[in-house]
Amino acid sequence: xxxxxxxxxxxxxxxxxxxxxxxxxxxxxxxxxxxxxxxxxxxxxxxxxxxxxxxxxxxxxxxxxxxxxxxxxxxxxxxxxxxxxxxxxxxxxxxxxxxxxxxxxxxxxxxxxxxxxxxxxxxxxxxxxxxxxxxxxxxxxxxxxxxxxxxxxxxxxxxxxxxxxxxxxxxxxxxxxxxxxxxxxxxxxxxxxxxxxxxxxxxxxxxxxxxxxxxxxxxxxxxxxxxxxxxxxxxxxxxxxxxxxxxxxxxxxxxxxxxxxxxxxxxxxxxxxxxxxxxxxxxxxxxxxxxxxxxxxxxxxxxxxxxxxxxxxxxxxxxxxxxxxxxxxxxxxxxxxxxxxxxxxxxxxxxxxxxxxxxxxxxxxxxxxxxxxxx
Amino acid sequence: xxxxxxxxxxxxxxxxxxxxxxxxxxxxxxxxxxxxxxxxxxxxxxxxxxxxxxxxxxxxxxxxxxxxxxxxxxxxxxxxxxxxxxxxxxxxxxxxxxxxxxxxxxxxxxxxxxxxxxxxxxxxxxxxxxxxxxxxxxxxxxxxxxxxxxxxxxxxxxxxxxxxxxxxxxxxxxx
Numbered sequence: 001x002x003x004x005x006x007x008x009x010x011x012x013x014x015x016x017x018x019x020x021x022x023x024x025x026x027x028x029x030x031x032x033x034x035x036x037x038x039x040x041x042x043x044x045x046x047x048x049x050x051x052x053x054x055x056x057x058x059x060x061x062x063x064x065x066x067x068x069x070x071x072x073x074x075x076x077x078x079x080x081x082x083x084x085x086x087x088x089x090x091x092x093x094x095x096x097x098x099x100x101x102x103x104x105x106x107x108x109x110x111x112x113x114x115x116x117x118x119x120x121x122x123x124x125x126x127x128x129x130x131x132x133x134x135x136x137x138x139x140x141x142x143x144x145x146x147x148x149x150x151x152x153x154x155x156x157x158x159x160x161x162x163x164x165x166x167x168x169x170x171x172x173x174x175x176x177x178x179x180x181x182x183x184x185x186x187x188x189x190x191x192x193x194x195x196x197x198x199x200x201x202x203x204x205x206x207x208x209x210x211x212x213x214x215x216x217x218x219x220x221x222x223x224x225x226x227x228x229x230x231x232x233x234x235x236x237x238x239x240x241x242x243x244x245x246x247x248x249x250x251x252x253x254x255x256x257x258x259x260x261x262x263x264x265x266x267x268x269x270x271x272x273x274x275x276x277x278x279x280x281x282x283x284x285x286x287x288x289x290x291x292x293x294x295x296x297x298x299x300x301x302x303x304x305x306x307x308x309x310x311x312x313x314x315x316x317x318x319x320x321x322x323x324x325x326x327x328x329x330x331x332x333x334x335x336x337x338x339x340x341x342x343x344x345x346x347x348x349x350x351x352x353x354x355x356x357x358x359x360x361x362x363x364x365x366x367x368x369x370x371x372x373x374x375x
Numbered sequence: 376x377x378x379x380x381x382x383x384x385x386x387x388x389x390x391x392x393x394x395x396x397x398x399x400x401x402x403x404x405x406x407x408x409x410x411x412x413x414x415x416x417x418x419x420x421x422x423x424x425x426x427x428x429x430x431x432x433x434x435x436x437x438x439x440x441x442x443x444x445x446x447x448x449x450x451x452x453x454x455x456x457x458x459x460x461x462x463x464x465x466x467x468x469x470x471x472x473x474x475x476x477x478x479x480x481x482x483x484x485x486x487x488x489x490x491x492x493x494x495x496x497x498x499x500x501x502x503x504x505x506x507x508x509x510x511x512x513x514x515x516x517x518x519x520x521x522x523x524x525x526x527x528x529x530x531x532x533x534x535x536x537x538x539x540x541x542x543x544x545x546x547x548x549x550x
Contacts, residue, residue: 064437073468078469090507093471095545100469162546163435202465209476209514214462233510252437 037130038143040188041229047153047222048103050187054194055101055157059177061169063097068170070099078220096213097161099170103153110150111222112193116153116199126235140237148225157218167214171199172219178320185222191208192224246248250330252343270299271369274353276309278361287321290366292333295349301370302342309355322354324366344373381508389530405534410450417479418500419447419509420492424443443498446550447491453479453501477501477511477539483532485522491519498547499539504523510538510547511539 031037035288069087071094073080084094097132113313124144133142159170177183178196202215202229276291288309292355304324312319317370327336329350347349386395429435451472456475461468477499486492499511516527517535525532 064495071469075468078472082468082469087545089471092461093473093543095468095543097545100464101468102464102468103476156466158464162543164433165430165435209538211473211542219415 024187032189033261035124035267037143038108038229038232039127039190039227041147041227041232042106042188042190042224043226043228044151044153046187047185047224049154049357050185051103051194051220052101054183054185055099058172060181061166063166063169063278068097070101072101072103074338097159097163098167100156100160101229102156102158104156108152108154110152110223112150112152112225123352124231129237136207137249142233142235144233145227146231148227150223150225150292153222154197154225155222157220159214159216159218160307161214164214164354171216174199182190186226189225190227192222193223196209209247233302250344250346252339253342268372269369270297270301270372271367272351273365273367276355276357276364278363287323287325288357288360288364290353290355290364292350292352294349295345295351297372298341298346298374299370300343300344301368303370304341304368306364306366308357308362309356309366310358312356319356321356323354325354326366326368327352327354341368342370343364383506384489389494389528392531393528398527398530398533402482402484402533406485409452409480409482410485413450415451415453415479416448417451417453418508419443419449419493420498420500420547421491421494422497438545439500444491446500447489448483449485449489449491451479451481455478455503457500470517474503474511474541476514476541478536479539480536481533482534486535493535493537495497498542498549499537500549508549509532509545510542510549512542512547514538514540 016022018345019056029332052070052072060070061068069084071083073083081092085092087094087098089095124146127143127145129140132139159167160199161167161170174196182195183192185194197219200217202217204210204215271296272293274293276288276290280288280291304326306324310319310323312321312323315322326339326341328339328345329336329352330346330348332348333350335365336350351368353366355364423442423444427436428440428442431483455477458472458475459474460470461470479499481493493513493515495513496514497513499515500508501511502508515536517537517540520526520532520535522532523529524547525534525536527533
């Protein structure tokens with residue numbers, strides 16, 4: 001019986017993450033691998049370890065029911081013996097078949113264009129902001145890491161055997177694995193391509209009167225990069241800090257000060273009037289002294305207006321005296337000091353002014369206006 | 376009626392002072408020395424090609440699948456070359472040191488008496504120590520032995536020189 005075209009024969013009960021979800025998954029995998037907020041570092045030994053794992057686990061073959069051993073070989077003789085003794089005969093010679101891995105000691109700068117010569121001088125870049133709390137303040141730490149350094153590691157993987165059929169078997173596995181020229185390994189959460197560069201034959205078939213065996217050499221190149229965790233930087237960033245400080249309440253803001261002087265619109269307006277009456281006291285400066293006004297609120301005076309008095313901010317031909325001259329006393333009238341607007345006054349402070357009166361036959365006054373401002 | 380037996384023509388060279396009786400006498404002296412005095416024994420595992428069930432394509436077999444005729448003890452005069460330190464990898468890693476090649480001389484008459492033949496690829500066992508049997512494989516069976524070195528005064532070939540190289544247990548391990 002035929003099956004309808006759109007009939008699902010296999011239902012994927014574990015959907016594979018894609019796009020952004022997959023990227024988040026990869027990032028999470030990196031986090032899990034390192035156990036920190038930054039990617040785990042990758043060095044040469046990490047790449048060697050995972051390359052060996054690739055050969056041992058993914059490209060392994062078995063002959064006569066036994067797994068073919070894989071030996072990663074270095075120069076130390078005892079280390080070589082330590083790796084191979086389990087697979088030797090009574091003469092302590094390794095029995096075929098087996099696989100050897102030798103890494104060329106000369107590691108070259110990488111040819112992977114993704115990370116090639118783009119950022120000079122180990123410039124570090126913000127990787128992520130990590131919130132922290134030190135018991136008092138909330139803040140962030142900025143984790144910064146430099147661009148990884150691309151490297152190429154070349155490995156010689158040789159398969160030794162006495163039989164053509166075993167050579168075929170291993171060669172087939174390699175061919176299938178590198179069908180698309182490259183195979184990826186995952187090293188500390190980083191994905192690196194392994195490229196099959198060439199396949200060579202080093203068999204000793206021409207040794208007619210000596211021991212003969214097949215040797216097939218697979219040259220592979222791991223295109224990775226190194227990230228040294230010692231190069232990571234963690235720097236503190238934004239912190240939310242509360243700073244308390246005391247101020248002298250009678251310090252007048254400077255003329256150039258602009259911030260913090262405009263009261264909030266909802267503040268309550270306050271005004272007070274200083275009056276001069278004909279016949280009242282005159283001052284040494286020929287200006288007329290107004291009556292003193294005792295302030296009963298904490299007020300920020302910002303402006304003033306004059307009635308029957310001249311407004312002379314500077315001395316000129318028309319203004320032989322500065323008017324008005326304003327004074328404040330913060331010690332119950334014992335002494336007065338000059339001030340300019342705006343000024344913050346407190347309850348009990350006394351204001352007075354000197355005016356150049358226009359018509360001395362009528363009252364003259366100065367009205368100061370501001371806003372109640374509780375400090 | 377067809378005669379399958381090869382024609383035999385008597386050898387008459389050197390006949391004035393050497394004949395077949397002298398030849399047998401010389402061989403007798405030599406065998407007394409080689410088989411009696413030296414008594415260096417090897418074991419011939421002659422492969423039974425017909426009974427060995429080999430791979431259809433490559434004619435390869437596993438060591439345990441090799442079938443051979445009943446092993447035969449042969450007294451020979453042998454020499455084993457010194458072992459060499461070698462490495463499997465060209466960069467000097469994975470050392471191995473195996474026995475050197477074995478070369479032995481054997482009287483053809485002994486082989487004829489024991490109804491055995493040494494052929495290319497047969498295996499040779501030699502007990503170099505009480506608890507150790509090492510195997511070689513024949514790389515030169517010495518079947519042509521009419522040169523001066525292997526004849527008695529140029530009368531007729533008497534001895535064969537057989538060359539062998541070592542085999543791993545993976546290839547052959549005897550009984």
